[in-house]
Amino acid sequence: MMQTFSLAMRKTFRYAFLCIALVAILWALLPEYRLFLQSLLLGMFGSLLNGSVLFSKTWRIGQMAVDPSVRPKGTGMLQRLLVVGFAVFLTVRFPHTFVFSGVILGLFLFQLLGFLFVYRSLK
Template sequence: MEPIANAVRKTFRYAFYGLAIVLILLALLPAYALFWQGMLLGIAAGMVNTLVLFNKVWRVGQVTEGVRPRGTGTIQRFLVAGLAAYLTVLFPHLFQLSGVLIGLFLVHGLSSLLVYRSLL
């Protein structure tokens, strides 16, 4: 479980770097504010999804005898991504859907890459 914990730590570190870069770009390029705000929402939702997945995987790794693991939190992660998309549709004057989707997939791609690399 230690390699996965290190990979998740790196994922959150790089995700926070991504948040900082997006905030700087939001300040420097206000003409694209809708896209950058969508990226912020997408990265935040992606970080929540990564935290839910890591929590569920950690619990599976800590299984004791006679206790059956319950899953990987797929429904919770779909609900978080759906909430981000719903907020984008509900407030189109604040967020752009392309930014939210890129932010969501950016964190998941980053975490997949780092976990794969840590297991080699």
Template sequence: MEAFALAMRKTFRYSLWCMALFVILMVVLPEHKVFLQSLLLGTVTGIINTSVLASKVWVVGQMADDPNVRPKGTGTMLRFMIAGLAAYTTFLFPHMFTLSGVLLGLFLIQGISYLLVFRNSK
């Protein structure tokens, strides 16, 4: 489980670097502010979804050590609801967010986490 914990720490570190980059780009490129705000919303939502999934995977890993620990699911509905809330927020405030930016931010964090977890599991 140490490899998984290391991969999750790297994922959150890279995610925060991406968020910082988006904020810097928002200051430097104010004409793309709506898209960059959408990327930030998607990134924050992706970080929340990744942390929910990581906590559930951690419980499953603890079950290997202690058979009395039982996982209570993978949190799929919670993660769908969080992503749905981000999409709903996008439709509520179309002058502040675009759906393409939110989806790119969501999938960016998932892609980073998949790459780092698979790379560290070898």
């Protein structure tokens, strides 16, 4: 079961990096949309960081099911909230560099890809 989860997460990370690369290429090619695209990149990096925290915590809980001596230390909720808070702080602090809509859309990247690959593979 954990191997299926691990493969689905690997596919999710692969497509997340592909989306980030695509947005970075668009950022370089479309200078009139740079403000939105760099906001999208900030949100995507935050989403990727949140996804890696979530994956490590979920993996640790799965290891606890196999080996009871492994104890997870929390769910990572505080770390994920801090990442989102930092992205929103940067958006508010530097309104000439980031727009709120792009950051919020980017923060949902990993959740969307995770829904497509992880939840669908566990059926």
